[in-house]
Every structure is written in C-alpha cells, then in structure tokens.
Amino acid sequence: MERLNxxxxxxxxxxxxxxxxxxxxxxxxxxxxxxxxxxSGSKRLVERFRDEASKAGVDLEIVKTGCQGFCQKGPxxxxxxxxxxxxxxxxxxxxxxxxxxxxxxxPYRMSLYRDSILTEPIPVIDDIPYYKKQLRIALRNNGxxxxxxxxxYIAVGGYSAIEKALATMSPDQVLEEVKKANLRGRGGAGFxxxxxxxxxxxxPGRIKLVLANGDEGDPGAxxxxxxxxxxxxxxxxxxxxxxxxxxxxxxxxxxxxxYPLAVENLSIAIKQAEELGLxxxxxxxxxxxxxxxxxxxxxxxxxxxxxALVASVEGERGFPRPRPPRLSEPGGGPWGYPSNLNNIETxxxxxxxxxxxxDWFLSIGTKNSPGTKVFALTGKVxxxxxxxxxxxxxxxxxxxxxxxxxxxxxxxxxxxxxxxxGGCIPEEYLDMPVDFDSLTSVGSMMGSGGMVVMxxxxxxxxxxxxxxxxTQSESCGKCPPCRIxxxxxxxxxxxxxxxxxxxxDIERLEELGRKIIxxxxxxxxxxxxxxxxxxxxxxxxxxxxxxxxxxxxxxxCSGLGVFRIDHxxxxxxxxxxxxxxxxxxxxxxxxxxxxxxxxxKCKACYMxxxxxxxxxxxxxxxxxxxxxxxxx
Amino acid sequence: MSPKVDEKIGHVGEILTERQKxxxxxxxxLHEIQKEHNYLPEDVLRRLSKELGIPxxxxxxxxxxxxxxxxxxxxxxxxxxxxxxxxxxxGAAKVLERLEExxxxxxxxxxxxxxxxxxxxGCIGCCGLAPVATVNEEVVxxxxxxxxxxxxxxxxxxxxx
Numbered sequence: 001m002e003r004l005n006x007x008x009x010x011x012x013x014x015x016x017x018x019x020x021x022x023x024x025x026x027x028x029x030x031x032x033x034x035x036x037x038x039x040s041g042s043k044r045l046v047e048r049f050r051d052e053a054s055k056a057g058v059d060l061e062i063v064k065t066g067c068q069g070f071c072q073k074g075p076x077x078x079x080x081x082x083x084x085x086x087x088x089x090x091x092x093x094x095x096x097x098x099x100x101x102x103x104x105x106x107p108y109r110m111s112l113y114r115d116s117i118l119t120e121p122i123p124v125i126d127d128i129p130y131y132k133k134q135l136r137i138a139l140r141n142n143g144x145x146x147x148x149x150x151x152x153y154i155a156v157g158g159y160s161a162i163e164k165a166l167a168t169m170s171p172d173q174v175l176e177e178v179k180k181a182n183l184r185g186r187g188g189a190g191f192x193x194x195x196x197x198x199x200x201x202x203x204p205g206r207i208k209l210v211l212a213n214g215d216e217g218d219p220g221a222x223x224x225x226x227x228x229x230x231x232x233x234x235x236x237x238x239x240x241x242x243x244x245x246x247x248x249x250x251x252x253x254x255x256x257x258x259y260p261l262a263v264e265n266l267s268i269a270i271k272q273a274e275e276l277g278l279x280x281x282x283x284x285x286x287x288x289x290x291x292x293x294x295x296x297x298x299x300x301x302x303x304x305x306x307x308a309l310v311a312s313v314e315g316e317r318g319f320p321r322p323r324p325p326r327l328s329e330p331g332g333g334p335w336g337y338p339s340n341l342n343n344i345e346t347x348x349x350x351x352x353x354x355x356x357x358x359d360w361f362l363s364i365g366t367k368n369s370p371g372t373k374v375f376a377l378t379g380k381v382x383x384x385x386x387x388x389x390x391x392x393x394x395x396x397x398x399x400x401x402x403x404x405x406x407x408x409x410x411x412x413x414x415x416x417x418x419x420x421x422g423g424c425i426p427e428e429y430l431d432m433p434v435d436f437d438s439l440t441s442v443g444s445m446m447g448s449g450g451m452v453v454m455x456x457x458x459x460x461x462x463x464x465x466x467x468x469x470x471t472q473s474e475s476c477g478k479c480p481p482c483r484i485x486x487x488x489x490x491x492x493x494x495x496x497x498x499x500x501x502x503x504x505d506i507e508r509l510e511e512l513g514r515k516i517i518x519x520x521x522x523x524x525x526x527x528x529x530x531x532x533x534x535x536x537x538x539x540x541x542x543x544x545x546x547x548x549x550x551x552x553x554x555x556x557c558s559g560l561g562v563f564r565i566d567h568x569x570x571x572x573x574x575x576x577x578x579x580x581x582x583x584x585x586x587x588x589x590x591x592x593x594x595x596x597x598x599x600x601k602c603k604a605c606y607m608x609x610x611x612x613x614x615x616x617x618x619x620x621x622x623x624x625x626x627x628x629x630x631x632x
Numbered sequence: 633m634s635p636k637v638d639e640k641i642g643h644v645g646e647i648l649t650e651r652q653k654x655x656x657x658x659x660x661x662l663h664e665i666q667k668e669h670n671y672l673p674e675d676v677l678r679r680l681s682k683e684l685g686i687p688x689x690x691x692x693x694x695x696x697x698x699x700x701x702x703x704x705x706x707x708x709x710x711x712x713x714x715x716x717x718x719x720x721x722x723g724a725a726k727v728l729e730r731l732e733e734x735x736x737x738x739x740x741x742x743x744x745x746x747x748x749x750x751x752x753x754g755c756i757g758c759c760g761l762a763p764v765a766t767v768n769e770e771v772v773x774x775x776x777x778x779x780x781x782x783x784x785x786x787x788x789x790x791x792x793x
Contacts, residue, residue, distance in 0.1 A: 035756075035757060035758055035771060036758045036760050036761050036771075036773060038771065039758060039761055039764070039770075039771035039772065039773040040761065040773055070760075071758070071759075071760025071761060072760050072761070074760070074761070074773075207647055209644075216757070217754060217755070218755070219715075219716030219717045219718070219719075219720075219754050219755035219759075220716050220717035220718050220755060220759050221755070221757075221759075222755075222757030222758070222759060225757040249647075250643060250644045250646075250647065252644060257663070257700050258753065258754075258755075258756055258757070259757065260769070291642070291643035291644070292643075293641075293642030293643055293644050294642075295659075295660075296659065296660065296663060297659075297698070298659055298662070298663065298698030298699070298700045298701060299698050299699035299700035299754075300697065300698050300699060301754065312659065313656070314652070314655060314656060315655040315656045315657065315658035315659055315694065316655070316694060317693055317694050317697040318697060318698070319697075335647070335648060335652055337647070376759055376760075378717070378718035378759035378760060378762060379717070379718050379721050379722070379762075380721060380722070384718070384759065384760040384761075384762070385760045386760075416717065419717070450717065450759075452717045452718055452721060452759075454721060458721055463720075463721070466717070466720050467717075470754065474754075476697070
C-alpha cells in the first residue's frame with residue numbers, strides 16, 4: 001500500500017475504491033464471522049462457499065464481516081445483489097444457496113428467516129422484525145465490510161470525517177460540533193463527551209493522550225467487542241478526531257484479554273492505517289500527528305473504571321485512585337499526562353457526527369439523549385443479539401417487537417439493564433422511553449447497554465445474589481466499604497436464598513447498600529448494591545416470601561418450600577424415589593409421598609419428575625419448626 | 633533489552649522515562665511468559681524482576697491482582713464455563729456442575745494428571761448463544777446435555793494424547 005501524502009490523495013483513493021471494491025454487480029456473500037457465528041460454524045461455511053464457487057466457476061466475493069447482530073440465528077449471511085438474508089446456515093445448504101440465489105437470483109426457502117413455522121419466510125433483511133426498528137450509527141459498517149481490509153472501510157466512506165476535519169475544520173470547530181451534538185458517553189454514566197474533550201483540551205501541558213476503554217467487563221454486554229472486531233477503523237477514526245480536536249498526540253486502546261480477536265483485528269487495522277499514512281507523523285501532509293497503541297488487560301473488572309484503567313496502563317495493580325485529579329487534569333492520566341477517556345461505542349459515533357453534522361445527530365433520539373444506543377439483548381428472549389435503536393424507544397418495543405417476546409410463551413418478569421451496576425426494571429415500566437435519564441430515574445442505569453430479560457422462572461433474589469457475588473469477587477479490595485460491605489451483603493443474600501433468612505434482613509441490606517454507595521471510592525462500589533436495591537424496591541414480596549414463607553416462587557433456590565407429590569398427575573414411575581438420596585420419598589401400594597421429616601429440600605425429586613408432578617409449595621406462615629408440617 | 637522494551641511499549645514510549653517504560657510493559661511481559669510456560673514460573677519471574685528493575689514483590693503484587701495470571705501449572709486442555717448474566721439465567725450452573733462431576737475437580741482446579749483445567753469466566757461476549765463454554769480457544773455455544781458430553785469426550789480424547 002502506498003502512503004497517502006495529501007488529503008486529495010485520500011479522496012482519489014476513495015473514489016477509486018468505490019468503483020473497484022465491493023462492486024455492486026459482483027455476486028457476494030457477506031458471511032458473519034463474529035465470535036458467536038464462528039462458534040456456530042461460520043468458518044466452515046466460508047470454506048464451503050469457496051469450494052463450491054470455484055467448482056461452479058462463479059466469481060463469488062466472500063466478505064468475512066464482523067458481527068451482524070443476530071447471534072441467536074447464527075451463522076448468518078447476506079447474499080448480494082439479491083440482498084437475501086440466510087440464518088442457521090449449514091455447510092450442506094451452501095450448494096443450494098449458490099444454485100438458487102447466486103446463479104438463479106431467487107431465495108432458497110429452507111434457510112430463510114421465519115417468525116414461526118406457521119408464517120411465510122422473510123427473504124430480505126429489512127423486513128425482518130428484528131432489524132426493522134433498528135437504526136445503525138455505531139454499528140453502521142458492522143456486518144457489511146471486512147474488518148481486516150482498510151479498503152472496504154474507505155470504500156463505504158470511511159476516513160471521510162477526518163478528511164473533512166483536516167481539510168475544512170479547525171480543532172475548535174470539531175470540538176464545537178461534538179459538543180453541540182450532545183454525544184453522551186456510551187460507557188454508562190452518560191457524561192457529555194464534548195465537555196470531557198473540552199476539559200482535556202483546556203488542561204495545561206503540551207502532551208495529551210486519547211484513551212479508549214475497551215475493557216468491556218459487564219457480563220451480558222458485547223457491543224464494544226463487536227465494534228473492535230467488526231469495524232476497528234471507525235474506532236481509530238473516532239480517536240483521531242478526538243485527538244485532532246483536543247490536540248493530543250498519543251492514543252491507547254485498552255482491551256480485555258478475553259477478546260483475542262479484537263486485539264488481532266485492531267492491530268491489523270492500526271498497521272494498515274499506519275501504512276496508508278492515516279496514523280503517524282504529519283497525517284495526510286498536515287501538521288497533525290497521532291499514533292495509537294494497544295494495551296491488553298489481564299482479567300480485572302475494575303479496570304473498566306477510569307483511574308484503575310490508568311493504573312493498569314502504567315503496569316500497576318488495577319487500583320482506582322482518588323479523584324481529583326481527574327483524568328483530564330495534569331497528574332490524572334497515565335504518567336500524569338492529561339487524557340481523554342471514552343468508551344469504544346462513543347468514539348465510533350464521532351465520525352458520522354462530523355460527517356453529517358450535529359443537527360443530523362440531534363434529530364435522532366430524545367432531547368437529552370440524542371442518537372442511538374447499542375444494546376446486547378440477551379436472556380430469556382426469542383431473538384438475542386446486538387440491537388442498535390434510537391434513544392426514546394420503549395423497553396416493550398425492544399423486548400417484544402425486536403426480541404420477539406419471551407421464550408416458550410412464559411410471562412415477562414423483569415429486565416436487567418446496566419450490568420452489575422444497573423438494576424432490574426419490572427413490567428410496569430415497560431412502556432417507558434429508554435434514555436440515560438429515564439433509566440436512572442427508575443433506579444437502574446444505561447450502563448454499557450447489557451439488557452438481560454428475565455421471565456417468571458427467574459428468581460429475583462437469586463439474580464441479585466448473582467450480581468453481588470460478581471462485584472464482590474471483582475472488588476479490588478482497596479477501600480473497606482466495598483470490600484467488606486459487599487461481602488456482608490452477599491452473606492445475607494446467601495442466608496435468604498438458603499432458607500435461613502431472618503426478620504430485618506431486608507432492612508439490613510438496604511442500609512448496607514446505601515452506606516456502600518456513599519463510602520466507596522470508585523464507580524464499582526458506588527453501584528455494586530444497585531441490583532440488590534432495585535430488586536428490593538420492585539420485588540420486595542419475593543424477598544419476603546424467601547424470608548417468612550421459606551418459599552421461592554421461581555423454584556430456583558434450593559432448600560426452600562414444601563415438597564409434595566400431586567397424586568392426580570403422578571403416574572407412578574418411581575423416578576423421584578430413585579433420585580432421593582435421603583429416602584424421603586416413600587412408596588405406598590397406590591402412591592408415592594414425601595416424608596417431610598427426611599426431606600432436605602434438595603430438589604432432586606423435583607428435577608427427576610418427567611411430568612412435573614412434584615410440587616414445591618409455600619410453607620404455612622407460623623412459628624413451627626420446618627419439620628413440623630406433615631403432609632401426605 | 634532496551635530495544636525490546638521500546639518495541640513493546642509502542643509509540644507512547646517517546647514521552648516516557650526508562651523506568652516508566654519498563655513498568656509499562658510489565659503486564660505484556662507477564663502475558664508473554666504465560667503464553668510460553670502456560671503459567672508464571674517463579675524463576676522466570678525472578679529473572680523478569682531483574683531485567684525490568686522492578687522488585688519481585690511488586691511483580692508478584694501486580695501479577696496476583698489480575699485473574700488471568702496463574703502461579704501453578706495448568707492443564708493441557710482449558711475448559712472455561714461462562715457465568716455471565718445471560719449464561720446464568722440460561723443455566724450455566726448446571727453446565728459447570730456436570731463438568732465438575734465428570735472430571736472430579738472444582739472450578740479453578742486442574743486434574744492431577746494435568747490433562748485439564750476447569751475455570752469460570754465473567755463473560756466472553758457470546759451472550760446470544762448462552763450458555764457458553766470454551767474449550768481451549770474454541771467457543772461452544774448453546775451448551776445442552778448433548779454438547780456437554782461432547783466437550784467431555786473431546787477433552788478426554790485430547791488429554792490422553
């Protein structure tokens with residue numbers, strides 16, 4: 001690749017690539033090679049396509065794209081020019097797709113998407129309900145270009161924002177545009193990126209850094225991974241624009257070690273950009289110089305916190321540091337240099353803002369939260385994957401229209417947003433428009449955008465316990481409120497879920513939670529009690545049932561409830577008796593029953609019963625010892 | 633030594649002192665050692681501490697903070713069960729239970745013959761396919777009873793050979 005020395009050379013290259021790369025008339029299969037689709041076998045699909053195409057003598061272009069979002073139905077692919085979307089494709093489908101679609105320009109019915117087996121299949125991607133309501137800004141190129149080919153990115157209009165900025169805008173104008181667009185940090189708190197940039201710009205000192213936070217530790221969120229893997233150049237371009245606006249010279253991307261493909265694709269992207277002269281000294285012949293390095297984490301959730309990330313970049317333990325100084329101030333960033341830290345998704349939103357203007361961005365989403373947000377829709381919904389929607393969409397639209405509702409026709413119970421720092425939102429708020437402020441007002445938060453849907457089979461106390469055990473084990477241990485407080489909260493929750501809850505436990509949890517939030521040094525501790533506090537707020541009766549009735553309505557927690565065999569349903573297979581290790585299932589001539597004196601409530605019989613005749617019921621609310629209630 | 637440090641620290645090395653550079657590459661160096669030895673052997677850490685001029689206690693302090701560094705040899709096969717939120721609600725606990733039972737080790741342990749290490753991981757970002765496990769580098773999605781048995785077979789097969 002030849003180095004580009006002027007802005008016009010980049011322009012000329014783009015014009016040339018528009019014609020040469022991704023030619024519209026050439027048959028093309030865009031096969032998703034995101035992590036999830038690779039796990040479902042997309043690599044084999046690519047090979048088969050290559051074999052079959054060469055056998056048939058077709059000049060087929062195979063584009064190995066990043067995540068296309070519909071992970072549940074993987075491996076997914078799009079065939080052009082007919083623009084037909086295939087899902088759950090097996091290598092044995094490839095010859096058919098080649099015959100029908102690439103040679104015959106008609107859909108191959110067997111691999112098309114269907115809502116259910118009773119409805120007609122949908123061939124075109126834009127008609128599929130999962131994609132219909134989506135609007136892609138941060139993920140604009142994800143799933144359509146090859147992330148390892150810079151030419152693809154340039155051909156679809158990449159690096160035209162930095163070109164525009166370098167050619168026609170001053171750094172202040174770029175900053176103004178981002179400020180005007182009111183782009184809020186996509187990493188969680190929603191702090192306006194423009195204001196952050198301005199702080200860093202104003203900080204004294206000649207040397208400044210641009211940091212990208214790719215330490216996506218929230219369980220249940222993977223949008224940053226998708227961008228780093230599927231469209232790394234848009235992250236690089238966003239960081240370049242930031243560097244240009246604030247006058248920074250060095251960039252660092254901090255990536256989780258758990259994302260090896262992201263590291264690989266980013267390294268390739270940086271290398272390609274350097275070869276083209278888009279990174280390095282005197283970019284495109286201007287006096288703007290900027291370089292980007294990658295730093296890998298090593299498995300610590302707390303390193304997603306800004307000051308801990310700085311410590312980790314410096315090679316220290318990932319301990320958060322007291323603020324001030326903020327990162328944007330001298331002494332705050334790595335090695336003391338003022339730095340601007342944003343999330344991956346935030347940077348990916350910057351190039352379109354510069355290209356199309358702040359007014360365009362402001363026209364999308366809500367007044368206080370313009371633009372779109374990528375959510376990782378997971379849990380008990382039919383369609384899981386990445387969805388990018390305009391802010392202001394309701395939770396109901398996301399879960400039921402895009403997600404297709406709950407698996408198995410069960411009842412919706414709650415949706416958890418914001419990962420371990422967020423909270424659980426009950427059914428009553430399903431019609432609430434989603435943006436940064438609305439989620440905060442109901443006690444949750446946007447977080448990085450994880451959205452885990454829970455149905456009636458999910459126990460809210462167990463979920464709270466799950467998140468707390470996560471934050472408890474990830475607490476770095478620096479400050480006692482977080483280290484000791486979460487430990488105690490977890491102890492209480494363990495007690496409650498194993499049937500040893502006491503009167504006053506709920507109040508103790510609330511008090512501890514409030515104190516941890518107040519007393520902790522960093523964001524991890526400040527938000528760790530959120531899942532517990534919101535579940536208490538909205539699902540208090542479930543906590544009470546666990547404590548007073550010794551009963552878990554979702555039947556998740558073991559050691560709770562009274563076990564009984566329904567004789568109407570039981571067909572006397574005897575599996576429960578075999579399963580019971582304690583001899584509590586007794587056999588009479590015509591029926592089985594559970595002897596409560598021996599029952600340890602281990603749920604073995606409940607799991608063993610093939611027809612669900614073993615019932616778990618509420619204990620009577622009276623002060624008798626657990627073994628005192630005899631039932632036949 | 634110095635050119636190697638410069639190469640690892642990257643462009644940002646231009647603005648750093650020698651000491652900052654050496655400290656800055658510590659985590660990368662640990663990753664490399666682990667890649668080679670599959671854990672962090674004491675003698676190699678001692679050597680690293682001398683080369684970088686960082687006290688051994690500091691090296692240990694940093695390495696022990698991060699979850700991905702190990703001080704004991706690990707198995708030839710590494711099975712990780714994702715216990716992220718989505719996997720949790722879709723039954724990751726049962727997957728882990730079955731694997732623990734099959735190999736008679738607990739989460740975080742290695743079989744005595746070093747054939748396999750069982751671990752849990754916070755989230756590997758494949759939530760769409762929950763529950764997920766990884767066998768060495770390969771991701772296995774939508775793990776069900778059948779797939780668990782397949783994993784067990786694979787590992788037992790690899791372990792012997």
